[in-house]
Amino acid sequence: MNSFRHRHRFVPGLSALALLITAAGCSSADDGTTTAVPSPDAEVTKLCRNLDTVLPAKVDGETRGDPEPASALTAGWGSPAIILRCGVARPPKMADPEVADGHDPDALPGGVNGVDWLMEKQDDGAFRFTTANREAYVEVYVPRGQDTTGVLVDLAAGIKKAIPEGIAS
Numbered sequence: 001m002n003s004f005r006h007r008h009r010f011v012p013g014l015s016a017l018a019l020l021i022t023a024a025g026c027s028s029a030d031d032g033t034t035t036a037v038p039s040p041d042a043e044v045t046k047l048c049r050n051l052d053t054v055l056p057a058k059v060d061g062e063t064r065g066d067p068e069p070a071s072a073l074t075a076g077w078g079s080p081a082i083i084l085r086c087g088v089a090r091p092p093k094m095a096d097p098e099v100a101d102g103h104d105p106d107a108l109p110g111g112v113n114g115v116d117w118l119m120e121k122q123d124d125g126a127f128r129f130t131t132a133n134r135e136a137y138v139e140v141y142v143p144r145g146q147d148t149t150g151v152l153v154d155l156a157a158g159i160k161k162a163i164p165e166g167i168a169s
Contacts, residue, residue: 040087
């Protein structure tokens with residue numbers, strides 16, 4: 001797993017739903033967020049570049065402020081940062097029968113507005129979501145205290161438009 005830095009601030013009153021993500025590399029955008037940039041093949045890179053052009057300017061009310069290093073494969077919103085990484089490897093839990101059967105409480109399958117996700121609760125209370133049944137894996141990290149439903153709703157249209165349904169290689 002890639003090394004990363006985390007800086008979290010708890011924001012009272014925001015719900016952290018069980019639709020989730022662990023980012024490989026994120027911290028607050030205002031504090032110099034750094035994020036590991038994926039290195040997918042050319043076909044997936046093209047899909048991810050298309051996704052970058054249709055991502056919303058705001059996610060869950062947070063303004064876009066991309067992490068460093070600058071890349072069309074990563075995006076960020078708010079502080080602490082919601083981080084999107086396109087072209088990541090398939091998460092090991094995606095093939096885990098315990099997850100598919102809903103028996104792993106920290107990793108659950110689910111869908112929001114036509115996009116299927118693997119939702120993984122992180123030890124620090126954050127969530128990592130990874131798209132399923134798409135030609136590229138898109139990972140979204142939602143810090144502890146953020147409303148995960150709003151994040152996934154806001155990202156769904158762009159993902160559906162840029163990343164076709166199918167099986168990622």
